[in-house]
Amino acid sequence: MVKRTSFENDDCPIARSLDAIGDWWSLLIIREALFGSRRFGEFQKSLGLAKNILTVRLRALVDQGILKLAPASDGSAYQEYLLTPKGRGVFPILVALRQWSEEFDDRPEEIATILVDKEKGRPVRKLELYSQDGRLLSAADTALKPRADVKSSRKLRSISA
Amino acid sequence: MVKRTSFENDDCPIARSLDAIGDWWSLLIIREALFGSRRFGEFQKSLGLAKNILTVRLRALVDQGILKLAPASDGSAYQEYLLTPKGRGVFPILVALRQWSEEFDDRPEEIATILVDKEKGRPVRKLELYSQDGRLLSAADTALKPRADVKSSRKLRSISA
DNA sequence: CTTGTGTAGTTGCATTATAAAACCAGATAC
DNA sequence: GTATCTGGTTTTATAATGCAACTACACAAG
Numbered sequence: 487m488v489k490r491t492s493f494e495n496d497d498c499p500i501a502r503s504l505d506a507i508g509d510w511w512s513l514l515i516i517r518e519a520l521f522g523s524r525r526f527g528e529f530q531k532s533l534g535l536a537k538n539i540l541t542v543r544l545r546a547l548v549d550q551g552i553l554k555l556a557p558a559s560d561g562s563a564y565q566e567y568l569l570t571p572k573g574r575g576v577f578p579i580l581v582a583l584r585q586w587s588e589e590f591d592d593r594p595e596e597i598a599t600i601l602v603d604k605e606k607g608r609p610v611r612k613l614e615l616y617s618q619d620g621r622l623l624s625a626a627d628t629a630l631k632p633r634a635d636v637k638s639s640r641k642l643r644s645i646s647a
Numbered sequence: 648m649v650k651r652t653s654f655e656n657d658d659c660p661i662a663r664s665l666d667a668i669g670d671w672w673s674l675l676i677i678r679e680a681l682f683g684s685r686r687f688g689e690f691q692k693s694l695g696l697a698k699n700i701l702t703v704r705l706r707a708l709v710d711q712g713i714l715k716l717a718p719a720s721d722g723s724a725y726q727e728y729l730l731t732p733k734g735r736g737v738f739p740i741l742v743a744l745r746q747w748s749e750e751f752d753d754r755p756e757e758i759a760t761i762l763v764d765k766e767k768g769r770p771v772r773k774l775e776l777y778s779q780d781g782r783l784l785s786a787a788d789t790a791l792k793p794r795a796d797v798k799s800s801r802k803l804r805s806i807s808a
Numbered sequence: 809c810t811t812g813t814g815t816a817g818t819t820g821c822a823t824t825a826t827a828a829a830a831c832c833a834g835a836t837a838c
Numbered sequence: 839g840t841a842t843c844t845g846g847t848t849t850t851a852t853a854a855t856g857c858a859a860c861t862a863c864a865c866a867a868g
Contacts, residue, residue, distance in 0.1 A: 491671070491696070491827080497759035499748035500678055500741055510652070510669060510855090517661055520786060526816050535652070536856050541817060551751075563864060564815065572751040577786040578774050579747055580661055582740040587660035590712075590733040598658035599791045603778035607792065610784060611777045613739050617764035618772060625681060625738040628771060630760045652856080671826090687845050697827050702846060724835060725844065 506550050507576065511535055511543050513583070516552065516569070516576045524566040525558070552576070582613055667711050668737065672696055672704050674744070677713065677730070677737045685727040686719070713737070743774055 493501035493508075507513055514533055523529050530540050544567055547553040552573040558564045584601060588594060601610050615623045654662035668674055675694055684690050691701050705728055708714040713734040719725045745762060749755060762771050776784045 495757070497757055498675075498678075499745045499752065499758045499760075501675060502748045502752055502758070503744035504671065504674060508669070508671060508674070510665065513665060513669070514659075514662060517659075521791065527814085530816090536858090537817065538819085538857090539855065542854095551753075562815090574786060575747055575751050578776065579740065579743040581776060582743040582774070583664035584660045586736055586740055587663045590736055591660065591663055592712075596656070596658055597660045597663070598794055599660075600794055601789055602792045603782070603784055604788050604790045605782070606778060606780065607790075608779050610789060611779060613743070613774045613776055615739065615742060615774055616772045617767060618769050619767065621764070621766075623764055623771060625735060627765050628762055629765045629768075630682065631763045631768065633759055633761055688843085691845090697829090698846065699828090699848085700826065703826095723844090 503579075507552070507579075509543075511539065512547060512552075513576070513580065515540075515543055515547065516573055517580055519553065519567065519569045519573065520577060520580070524568060525564065526567070529567075547573070578613065581610075585612055664740075668713070668740075670704075672700065673708060673713075674737070674741065676701075676704055676708065677734055678741055680714065680728065680730045680734065681738060681741070685729060686725065687728070690728075708734070739774065742771075746773055 493505040496502060496505070507516070511533065515529055518529055518532055523532060526537075526540065526544070529535075529544070530537055533540075535543075544553065548555060548567070550572075551570055553567045554570050555565050556568050558566050581601065588597060591597065602608055603610055615628075617623055617627075621627075654666040657663060657666070668677065672694070676690055679690055679693055684693060687698075687701065687705070690696075690705070691698055694701075696704075705714065709716060709728070711733075712731055714728045715731050716726050717729050719727050742762065749758060752758065763769055764771055776789075778784055778788075782788075
């Protein structure tokens with residue numbers, strides 16, 4: 487790629503998400519953060535990625551307001567990476583990815599963990615999408631509507647999400 | 648990257664999903680497919696990606712059973728790319744990505760479309776995660792449990808998703 | 809106060825992925 | 839039969855990734 491096409495200015499919210507967290511490592515870093523990792527070294531060890539890449543990814547996540555830097559909670563002079571609300575908001579995306587694997591992976595027996603609810607310890611249900619009046623929706627029950635007040639300078643693409 | 652680390656054999660289902668559809672274009676191709684694109688040229692025009700990349704992506708998606716090739720429905724001698732059930736199963740992931748943008752994007756006014764339910768034309772609700780006994784769950788209400796019968800050859804990482 | 813160890817990076821180099829543009833073969837249209 | 843469309847492949851350039859080696863600072867022990 488002469489320049490890895492950026493979707494930052496695309497009018498599709500999916501493309502925008504991908505621009506922010508659509509690379510190989512960002513989602514996994516957020517996953518680790520959701521499960522307690524805070525320090526550079528923790529991310530590096532648990533994910534096994536190169537340190538220079540981790541540096542770049544962490545900085546990008548901080549820039550985007552997904553992580554924030556804070557003084558270390560253990561009294562040392564170092565810093566910690568903490569999730570912001572925007573970062574915690576990624577949780578449903580991770581659940582959706584997890585459930586897709588669980589349902590469609592060719593070798594589901596290799597999946598090591600199950601997402602359970604803390605109180606009862608039982609597997610969670612599938613993510614559900616409802617209409618405002620409470621009907622359960624599938625993809626076929628939905629459509630895309632252009633926003634009434636689009637300010638985008640780019641022409642609307644027919645119906646592409 | 649000497650070799651883009653593959654998560655194909657990771658025991659984390661999120662990593663496995665990313666391995667399958669975690670690159671820049673795959674999810675957008677699936678998005679287009681969900682909204683009706685079928686032909687090579689349609690994908691190429693609506694997404695504006697280079698044809699060589701599209702070729703590689705489409706082939707990978709077919710290999711993974713997300714798309715399948717079928718004779719063109721318009722009688723021509725060409726082929727079409729159709730979603731399989733596994734491909735349609737990506738829908739919740741796209742919704743989760745979309746809703747994350749809608750909620751946290753810095754410039755939500757640039758988002759051009761709204762996902763509505765077809766019947767009433769009203770915006771859908773946020774994706775919801777429930778426990779088996781019907782309680783609405785947030786990230787903090789969940790935990791990861793190792794599967795009882797893990798066959799994975801790789802050691803379990805403490806609690807990393 | 810000097811040496812050692814851990815943390816959090818940075819730098820340099822090799823390799824791979826991506827992009828743009830040119831090219832091409834078979835099908836279709838004229 | 840010639841032009842054009844469809845669905846690619848090839849070529850070339852550049853950006854991203856990965857590994858390994860190196861650096862700077864903090865802290866702890868001796």
